[in-house]
Structure formats: C-alpha cells, structure tokens
Amino acid sequence: MIRKIEKIIKSILRKLGYKKITSFFQNLFRTRYSLDMYISQSLIVRDVNTNAFAKYRNKHIGQDVVLIATGPSLNKYKPIENAVNIGVNKTIFKKDINLDYYFVIDYAATGSYLKELKNYPNVKKFYATLPYHTYGYKRAVPKLAIIPESLICEHNASKYYIYSKEPVHPLPLNTEIDKTWLADGGSCIFSAMQFALFTNPKKIYLVGCDCSSGYFDGGKGADCSFLIKSWQEIKEFAEIYYPDTEIISVNPVGLKGMFTDLYQE
Numbered sequence: 071m072i073r074k075i076e077k078i079i080k081s082i083l084r085k086l087g088y089k090k091i092t093s094f095f096q097n098l099f100r101t102r103y104s105l106d107m108y109i110s111q112s113l114i115v116r117d118v119n120t121n122a123f124a125k126y127r128n129k130h131i132g133q134d135v136v137l138i139a140t141g142p143s144l145n146k147y148k149p150i151e152n153a154v155n156i157g158v159n160k161t162i163f164k165k166d167i168n169l170d171y172y173f174v175i176d177y178a179a180t181g182s183y184l185k186e187l188k189n190y191p192n193v194k195k196f197y198a199t200l201p202y203h204t205y206g207y208k209r210a211v212p213k214l215a216i217i218p219e220s221l222i223c224e225h226n227a228s229k230y231y232i233y234s235k236e237p238v239h240p241l242p243l244n245t246e247i248d249k250t251w252l253a254d255g256g257s258c259i260f261s262a263m264q265f266a267l268f269t270n271p272k273k274i275y276l277v278g279c280d281c282s283s284g285y286f287d288g289g290k291g292a293d294c295s296f297l298i299k300s301w302q303e304i305k306e307f308a309e310i311y312y313p314d315t316e317i318i319s320v321n322p323v324g325l326k327g328m329f330t331d332l333y334q335e
Contacts, residue, residue, distance in 0.1 A: 112250070114231075115231040115250060115251055116249050116250060118229055118230060118231055119230050119231060119247060119248055119249065119250065119251070119252075120248050120249060121228065122196060122228035122229065122230040122248070123228075123230065123247050123248040123265065123268065124248040126248075126265070126268060126269055127248060127268060127269070127270075128269065128270040129269045129270075130154055130269040130270065130271040131269075131270050131271065131272075132271075132272050133153070133154055133271050133272060134150060134152070134153040134154070134271060134272060134273045134274075134275065135153060135154045135155075135156060135266045135269065135271040135273070135274045135275070136149075136150055136153045136154070136155050136156065136274075136275045136277055137156050137259070137262055137263055137266050137274055137275065137276050137277065137279070138155060138156065138157040138158070138161045138164075138167065138169070138277045138278055139158055139159075139161070139257075139259045139276075139277065139278040139279045139280070140158065140159050140160055140161055140278055140285045140286055140287075141278040141279060141280030141281075141282060141284070141285070141286065141294075141323065142278075142280060142282070142284050142285065142286055142323075143277070143278055143280050143286075143320075143321045143322075143323055144161070144164065144277060144278035144286035145286050146321045146334060147277045147278065147320060147321065147334065148334045149166060149167055150275060153275070154170050154171075154269075154271070155167055155168060155169045155170050155171070156169070156170065156171040156172070156173070156262045156265065156266055157169040157171070157172050157173075157262075158172070158173045158174060158257075158258045158259050158261075158262050159174060159179075159180060159258065160183065160285070160286075160287060161278070161286075162187065162190055162193065163183075163287075164286070169190075169193045170193065170194065171193070171194045171195075171196065171262070171265070172187070172190075172193045172194065172195045172196065173195075173196045173198070173258050173259075173261045173262040173265070174195075174196075174197055174198065174217070174258055175197075175198040175199075175215075175232065175258040175261065176215050176258070177215055177216060177217040177218070178215045179215075184217070184221065185221070187225055188224055188225050191226070194228075195225055195226070195227035195228065196227065196228050196229075196230055196261070196265070197217045197221075197222050197225070197227045197228070197229055197230075198217075198229075198230055198231070198232045198252070198258065198261055199216055199217060199229060199230075199231060199232070200215070200216075200231070200232060200233070200254075217229075230247075230252065230261070231251050231252070232251055232252045232253070232254045232261060233251035233252070233253060233254060243264065243303060243304065243307040245267075245268070245311050247264055247265065247268050248268075252264050252265075255297070255300035255303070255304070256296065256297055256300055257294070257297055257300070259279060259297075260300055260304065263304055264304075267307075267308060267311070267312050267315065270312065270315065271315055272314075272315065272316070273315065273316045273317075273318060274315060274316070274317050274318070275318045275320050275332070276317065276318065276319045276320060276322075276325065276329065277320045277321075279301070279319070279322075279324075279325055280294070280322075280323040280324055280325075281294050281295050281297045281298050281301070281323065281324025281325060282294060282295065282323050282324050294324075295324055297324075298324055298325070298328075301325055301328060302328070305317070305328060305329065316330060317329040317330065318330045318331075318332050319331050319332065320332050320333075320334060321333055321334055
C-alpha cells in the first residue's frame with residue numbers, strides 16, 4: 071500500500087517537473103525559509119520606520135511645505151516665508167535656506183560631505199538604508215551605499231528603510247510609511263516627498279526638482295529625466311490619498327505642466 075502511494079506521489083511530481091522527491095522538498099524548504107526571512111525583515115522595518123516617522127503623521131496640517139532638491143533651478147528660488155523646509159543631499163549647505171528636515175540615502179554618493187552634517191544639529195535628519203539582501207532580489211545592495219550606523223548615531227539621525235524599484239515586485243507607494251518600507255523611486259527626493267505628504271500639509275512646493283542634468287552648485291550630473299515617471303506615480307498617488315494638498319512646481323523644468331506651475335521673477 072505504501073509503495074503504491076509512493077508511486078502515485080512520484081508520478082504526480084514527475085508531471086510537475088520534479089525528477090526526485092528530494093528536489094520537491096528542497097524547494098519547499100527554500101520557499102519556507104524565504105518566507106521566514108521576509109517576515110523577519112518586515113518586522114525589523116516596521117519597528118525602525120515607526121520610530122522614525124510615527125510622530126510626524128499629520129504634523130503640518132494647514133501649513134506650507136517646501137521640498138528642495140539639488141537641480142540648477144534652485145539658484146532661481148526665492149525662499150517662501152513661514153514654510154516648513156525639507157531638503158536632500160547638498161541642499162543643506164544652501165546658505166539662504168534653513169532646513170527643518172533632511173533626507174539622504176546613498177553613502178557612496180554622499181560620503182564625501184555627509185560627515186559635515188554633524189555641524190547642523192538643529193536639522194532633523196533621516197538616513198535611509200536598503201536591506202543588504204532585499205527579499206525577492208538576488209543581487210545584494212553595494213556595501214559602499216550603506217550609511218554606517220556609527221554615523222547615524224553621531225548625527226542623532228533617524229534611520230529608515232526604503233525598498234528599491236529594482237526587484238521584480240517593487241513595493242508601491244502607500245500612506246503607512248511609519249509601518250513599512252518607503253518606495254525608492256530612484257532618488258532620495260521621493261523619500262522626502264512621501265514624508266511631506268505624510269505630514270498632510272496644505273501645499274507642497276517643489277524646488278530644484280528639475281529632472282534634468284547638473285546641480286545648483288555647478289557640479290555635473292547625469293540626465294535625471296528618468297525620474298519623471300516616478301513623479302507621475304507620486305502625482306496619481308497624491309490625487310487619491312491627499313487631494314486637499316496642492317502640489318506646486320517652482321520654476322519648473324522637467325516637471326513643467328505636471329503640477330501647478332509657479333515662476334518667480
């Protein structure tokens with residue numbers, strides 16, 4: 071009877087493409103292990119992001135928020151009074167702008183100046199990381215891109231997790247950034263934008279979000295027009311979940327016509 075059952079199981083497994091029973095169970099165990107790792111990773115991300123963001127939910131209702139990126143048009147920007155300023159990367163060194171919040175992701179790209187940020191103790195800093203081995207993605211995150219824990223501690227920054235768009239099943243945008251990964255989008259400006267929406271302000275002004283090439287400090291950079299697709303995703307997301315928040319492009323370049331355009335003379 072047992073041999074008969076064994077033959078039936080082998081027959082079924084062969085039809086499914088398994089030559090040996092052992093290969094079936096090996097794949098079963100691998101699947102279970104991957105699921106356990108995903109659950110473990112998700113719990114870590116939830117705890118870390120809750121600590122980073124929970125207290126900022128709806129914090130800026132009725133206020134204006136300015137989201138500041140490093141595009142060349144930043145040099146044309148005239149600061150908006152009484153606004154909450156959120157910056158990324160080298161915007162923290164722009165002398166005529168006082169940041170309230172600051173976001174950064176890639177240590178390989180920012181490590182040359184990131185250590186200087188300890189000289190800005192009054193700016194609330196958020197330092198992102200990708201899980202070294204992201205669930206569902208075989209290639210590990212480059213080690214040089216990960217911001218050292220010692221630096222996060224030294225700068226009194228809040229660590230948070232993002233999820234890359236590279237895996238086969240990227241995490242979509244969501245309103246619960248205090249409980250799960252933030253979507254990557256291809257730039258740390260999208261972490262800052264998700265945070266800005268999370269605070270539920272009246273208006274969000276986009277400054278220096280050129281989606282072109284080059285930087286406000288004269289540095290040369292690659293063409294960033296590929297980021298327009300992520301901005302389109304953000305636009306659709308905001309229209310559904312934050313319809314009362316007006317998004318305004320200040321001196322727009324690549325985003326011209328996508329949101330409300332504002333040109334400063």
